[in-house]
Amino acid sequence: MRLRLLACLSLLAAAPAAAETVVVHAGRLITDASKPASGPSTITVTDGRITAVVAGLAPPPAGARLVDLSGKTVLPGLIDMHVHLSGDPGGDFRDETVDPNEWATLVGAKNARITALAGFTTVRDLGSSPLVGFALRRATAEGVIPGPRILSSGPAISTIGGHGDVSGFRPEVIRALAVDNTCTGPEQCAARVREFSRAGADLIKITATGGVLSQQARGLGQHFTDAEMKAIVDTAHALGLKVAAHAHSARGIEAAARAGVDSIEHGTFADSRAIAAMKASGSSLVPTLMAFTGIRERLGKGIYTPVVETKVRETLSEVGKAARAARAAGVPVVFGTDAAVFEHGRNAQELALLVDLAGMSPAEAIASATTGAARLLGMEREVGRIAPGYSADLIAVGGDPLRDVRALEHVDYVMVRGKAIQ
Numbered sequence: 535m536r537l538r539l540l541a542c543l544s545l546l547a548a549a550p551a552a553a554e555t556v557v558v559h560a561g562r563l564i565t566d567a568s569k570p571a572s573g574p575s576t577i578t579v580t581d582g583r584i585t586a587v588v589a590g591l592a593p594p595p596a597g598a599r600l601v602d603l604s605g606k607t608v609l610p611g612l613i614d615m616h617v618h619l620s621g622d623p624g625g626d627f628r629d630e631t632v633d634p635n636e637w638a639t640l641v642g643a644k645n646a647r648i649t650a651l652a653g654f655t656t657v658r659d660l661g662s663s664p665l666v667g668f669a670l671r672r673a674t675a676e677g678v679i680p681g682p683r684i685l686s687s688g689p690a691i692s693t694i695g696g697h698g699d700v701s702g703f704r705p706e707v708i709r710a711l712a713v714d715n716t717c718t719g720p721e722q723c724a725a726r727v728r729e730f731s732r733a734g735a736d737l738i739k740i741t742a743t744g745g746v747l748s749q750q751a752r753g754l755g756q757h758f759t760d761a762e763m764k765a766i767v768d769t770a771h772a773l774g775l776k777v778a779a780h781a782h783s784a785r786g787i788e789a790a791a792r793a794g795v796d797s798i799e800h801g802t803f804a805d806s807r808a809i810a811a812m813k814a815s816g817s818s819l820v821p822t823l824m825a826f827t828g829i830r831e832r833l834g835k836g837i838y839t840p841v842v843e844t845k846v847r848e849t850l851s852e853v854g855k856a857a858r859a860a861r862a863a864g865v866p867v868v869f870g871t872d873a874a875v876f877e878h879g880r881n882a883q884e885l886a887l888l889v890d891l892a893g894m895s896p897a898e899a900i901a902s903a904t905t906g907a908a909r910l911l912g913m914e915r916e917v918g919r920i921a922p923g924y925s926a927d928l929i930a931v932g933g934d935p936l937r938d939v940r941a942l943e944h945v946d947y948v949m950v951r952g953k954a955i956q
């Protein structure tokens with residue numbers, strides 16, 4: 535057996551697979567959202583990685599495939615820091631008792647393709663059934679299904695009985711649905727982080743405060759204690775994992791930031807003290823403005839329970855305020871949508887909201903979804919730019935997204951890791 539393996543290896547060494555070279559002709563090229571676009575350009579991609587970017591439309595070398603985007607603007611693939619691939623909007627909360635993980639995986643595969651076709655070449659999946667996000671991550675990485683690069687947290691870690699724990703059902707149903715994602719006390723919360731790390735999480739997601747869409751009439755205040763969040767963050771960071779904290783109330787945001795979380799997700803009621811704490815700790819804000827668009831579209835239609843509708847009404851007048859204040863204070867505002875609260879594939883509509891509600895320029899909004907997101911991922915030398923050495927993640931659109939970000943709502947071509955998405 536050992537010998538046979540060695541023989542195979544030597545065969546491979548003797549006849550290496552020929553490098554696959556793809557040449558992309560771009561009519562206009564944005565290599566980095568902070569720089570002006572350049573004119574006609576040629577991008578060379580070898581085995582999924584960008585190897586050259588030159589001015590002009592250079593003919594492809596022999597054996598290379600040409601992707602002709604000479605009538606389009608080509609730019610780095612977009613990054614969404616907050617999606618839930620395995621969910622769709624509008625379902626009844628009781629579906630959780632009926633739909634198995636196998637179903638969630640198939641829904642996730644459908645949404646991975648839709649998300650990539652919408653121009654998103656990397657996403658963070660922040661809360662899916664235990665192993666579903668990891669299976670989707672592997673399936674898109676190995677080309678089993680079309681989709682973006684996925685970084686997955688697995689389920690969110692929650693307090694027992696808090697947002698993110700199963701709620702609204704009979705106790706025996708709750709026990710049957712539990713997925714070991716809850717904890718109480720710093721020690722057990724640290725242990726959960728280690729368990730999630732062992733299971734394959736790329737980062738840790740916590741529900742620092744109450745949430746709008748859970749069946750709980752306990753508001754949107756802080757759920758974890760300060761000590762629990764500190765234990766979670768310290769343990770995660772020691773393991774090389776970042777922490778994303780779902781947080782709505784001002785004091786909950788402040789406490790999560792003080793604990794050192796890398797990003798506040800939603801951040802709805804962030805006040806000046808909360809934003810000062812974020813600035814001091816270096817936490818980013820991922821405002822997920824599209825989540826509120828999705829919620830607004832469903833309000834009053836009998837989709838949400840009365841408990842949820844009450845919480846929705848508290849939040850809708852606040853949408854965009856935290857993002858605007860954070861931006862003014864110099865807190866990084868990073869692109870993320872909460873897709874699943876609205877239909878997957880509409881993710882790019884967040885860009886116009888960042889411009890209209892948060893006061894960003896189009897270039898800034900695009901940077902939040904490319905270079906800014908790459909920085910928060912800790913992948914700023916891998917994704918977010920079109921430059922030699924970077925993963926070949928690029929998209930093409932008509933029009934000029936640096937003038938009107940809505941141009942990115944209709945994406946004509948998507949390449950993830952050198953492969954076209956169809």
Ligand SMILES: [Zn+2]
Nearest residue numbers: 616618660872
């Ligand atoms: Zn979410």
